[in-house]
Amino acid sequence: MFRNLIILAAIVLIVMIVRNRLRTQIPPIKTGDKQVESVRCAQCKQFLPKTSAVSQGERYFCSADHLKTWQDSQSG
Numbered sequence: 001m002f003r004n005l006i007i008l009a010a011i012v013l014i015v016m017i018v019r020n021r022l023r024t025q026i027p028p029i030k031t032g033d034k035q036v037e038s039v040r041c042a043q044c045k046q047f048l049p050k051t052s053a054v055s056q057g058e059r060y061f062c063s064a065d066h067l068k069t070w071q072d073s074q075s076g
């Protein structure tokens with residue numbers, strides 16, 4: 001009787017572990033493929049789609065002009 005309880009507990013534990021694994025394997029639901037990640041211009045703080053942003057390392061700019069302005073402000 002006691003042994004049966006242990007076996008039952010073990011089975012429940014295994015089922016829980018397997019369920020957890022299955023849950024983590026499910027990819028996150030995509031919220032629309034057309035949604036473009038937006039980034040912020042480090043110079044004018046304006047949000048713009050990442051696809052049209054100018055990137056410099058980890059920073060993004062709305063235009064090459066603002067990239068240059070930001071670089072100038074950093075150096076001096």
Ligand SMILES: [Zn+2]
Binds near residue numbers: 044045046066
């Ligand atoms: Zn800008």
